[in-house]
Amino acid sequence: xxxxxxxxxxxxxxxxxxxxxxxxxxxxxxxxxxxxxxxxxxxxxxxxxxxxxxxxxxxxxxxxxxxxxxxxxxxxxxxxxxxxxxxxxxxxxxxxxxxxxxxxxxxxxxxxxxx
Amino acid sequence: xxxxxxxxxxxxxxxxxxxxxxxxxxxxxxxxxxxxxxxxxxxxxxxxxxxxxxxxxxxxxxxxxxxxxxxxxxxxxxxxxxxxxxxxxxxxxxxxxxxxxxxxxxxxxxxx
Numbered sequence: 001x002x003x004x005x006x007x008x009x010x011x012x013x014x015x016x017x018x019x020x021x022x023x024x025x026x027x028x029x030x031x032x033x034x035x036x037x038x039x040x041x042x043x044x045x046x047x048x049x050x051x052x053x054x055x056x057x058x059x060x061x062x063x064x065x066x067x068x069x070x071x072x073x074x075x076x077x078x079x080x081x082x083x084x085x086x087x088x089x090x091x092x093x094x095x096x097x098x099x100x101x102x103x104x105x106x107x108x109x110x111x112x113x114x115x
Numbered sequence: 116x117x118x119x120x121x122x123x124x125x126x127x128x129x130x131x132x133x134x135x136x137x138x139x140x141x142x143x144x145x146x147x148x149x150x151x152x153x154x155x156x157x158x159x160x161x162x163x164x165x166x167x168x169x170x171x172x173x174x175x176x177x178x179x180x181x182x183x184x185x186x187x188x189x190x191x192x193x194x195x196x197x198x199x200x201x202x203x204x205x206x207x208x209x210x211x212x213x214x215x216x217x218x219x220x221x222x223x224x225x226x227x
Contacts, residue, residue, distance in 0.1 A: 044217070106157070
């Protein structure tokens with residue numbers, strides 16, 4: 001158990017809909033990262049937050065957004081969903097300082113299926 | 116060409132065999148992660164290293180920063196080692212932040 005929790009575990013929704021994925025980092029970790037794993041693309045970095053502020057952006061679509069709240073949990077919002085958004089979405093958290101290459105601890109993931 | 120290349124893509128071994136998975140990268144990095152992804156999808160961090168060698172149980176990871184290459188070794192392999200092993204590198208992405216770039220993974224199957 002990494003100490004990182006993600007909800008829900010599974011989500012099935014229709015095209016055009018909007019969903020919110022939630023992540024709670026390990027106790028004390030200030031950085032939260034979001035990743036997408038699809039069958040054809042593998043794991044891709046989406047976005048990082050550190051102590052409530054956006055720190056780095058990867059291959060995140062404009063239809064997707066994220067935020068980190070004062071209690072350090074984070075939410076990833078996916079809107080105008082398309083079939084191609086079906087994937088596993090992982091959240092990870094890391095060390096006490098942002099910006100460094102600290103070991104990351106992964107949550108169990110949320111499997112999103114768009115029908 | 117991917118920034119992180121792993122080989123082999125698929126590997127089948129007999130129980131007890133010594134296994135090596137390789138990772139080469141083309142960008143300057145600060146550190147490298149080896150991750151294990153089980154058939155159920157969960158990801159576990161095995162090692163993070165920026166130089167030399169680390170050992171944990173039957174797993175050994177090495178990195179050569181000059182040659183931009185890392186290897187993951189499994190000694191006395193066991194069927195429970197069957198998983199996808201993913202190499203990921205920390206690349207500086209500006210503004211004091213690092214970003215993980217992933218290899219496509221090596222699928223290992225260990226047969227009893």
